[in-house]
Amino acid sequence: MRLKLVPDNTAFDFFRFARFTFGASCVAMVVSLVLFFMVGLNFGIDFRGGTTIRTESTSSVDVAAYRAALQPLNLGDVSITQVFDPSFGPEKNVAMVRIQAQEGEEAISAETTATIETALQAVDPTITFPSVESVGPKVSGELVQTAFLAVGTSLIAILFYIWLRFEWQFAVGAVAALFHDVILTIGIFAAFQIKFDLTTIAAILTIIGYSINDTVVIFDRLRENLIKFKKMPLRDVMNVSVNETLSRTVMTSGTTLIALIALLVLGGDVIRGFVFAITWGIVVGTYSSVYVAKNIVLFLGVNREEKKDPLAGTQFANAEKQQ
Known part of the structure; x- marks a missing residue:
């Protein structure tokens, strides 16, 4: 016997409330940006001096x-x-x-x-x-600029990687989901005035890595299914792909959250901000992989013409297999 958190052969329609979920994400991002510019972040010693x-x-x-x-x-x-x-x-x-x-x-x-x-x-x-x-304030100001530059650079690098591995539509969807995760994390820190320091930046970079990993898993399955189901509408292929990877998503996110919640409750004040950022990021990262990234790809459309290498997004898609 094995534990099943998700039944086999699920058939959830993840686009059923697409307008609501995607609209809610857009509203949440706008609110987060307003909070960031109007209220500001509660910078820790690293950024205030x-x-x-x-x-x-x-x-x-x-x-x-x-x-x-x-x-x-x-x-x-x-x-x-x-x-x-x-x-x-x-x-x-x-x-x-x-x-x-x-x-x-x-x-x-x-x-x-x-x-x-x-x-x-x-x-x-x-x-x-x-x-x-x-x-001093000058050094702390430079730390702020360097920290946000690190986050921006990581997003650009991921955009380039996804474009090489898949197609540009997938790259735009993946990076849009990452922007969603980062902006919402900054927004909740601004809303509750949780201390924002270098450990929070480390947490945000961790969130980016986790979220893109989940998104790539779904995109890999989607790319395979686009070849497998050539006549099926793109929306239905996406639903099939998310349902096929749902068990993996729930297991990974669930087990990670168990450890994080334990740290959040028992870890003490020193690491609470860091753990809270990652916990929040796991939740919004899983959400964005399912409800943001694929909605962007559906909106942009995908070229479904058969390629010489049916699994390749570009000539670099299977580079690791060619080594």
Whole structure:
């Protein structure tokens, strides 16, 4: 016996509510862009600038106690993480305390640093500050530009790959779905003012990779079925293709979400933003693969004339098979 989350030979009509689903996606993207430009993102220390303090002590690091000691100081966004290294002995316990840039200051003043040290020494008298480093607004601004450039470059690279592997209609559909996923992720971060930092950018790049993988699986099956069902209308071929890959989609997304939800609930504040971004991205990525990418391809149409290599979108489609 084997577990079946999806029955064999499903025949769902994924185009039945196409106008509603595609229209809802367009509205959600517009709302997300409005939130991004009108409300803005709650940038973390990486993008706003701030100070990183390395602490060392002979006692074990208590992140919750450190955070409680710094909370009355009203320093704004404070991130505390314990540093693990196999080379550290039992007498060397290290933590990184990251504090957002204070109003009107390039870096926190010596007086503020002394106040922080006094507050933490009340928790652990052996604590010291071996290093204090600051990131100014200029550097943080460059990080913002570099982060968004990384996302944009990845989308362009994927567009080029899908065009080589399939046809340009598939490339446009795939990248439209990826834009949908990225914009909706940014929109929900703007709406709920969840901290947006470099780990969120890493999550968005992960979302892009996951979403395009799901889309390529459906497109591969669609390309095969276009040859198999030459006389069947394109809409029906697409429905058949999505139904044939539905079990794989549900299993992959479902098992991934189980692990992510566990991390979201039990992982703590340090990784919560990162895990939330990926969890949200898995949901919208699966949705866009089924309801956005293929709708774009249906709208643009596909050249169904038989090619010399019936599975090839371009001369590069089967490059990995030719090696």
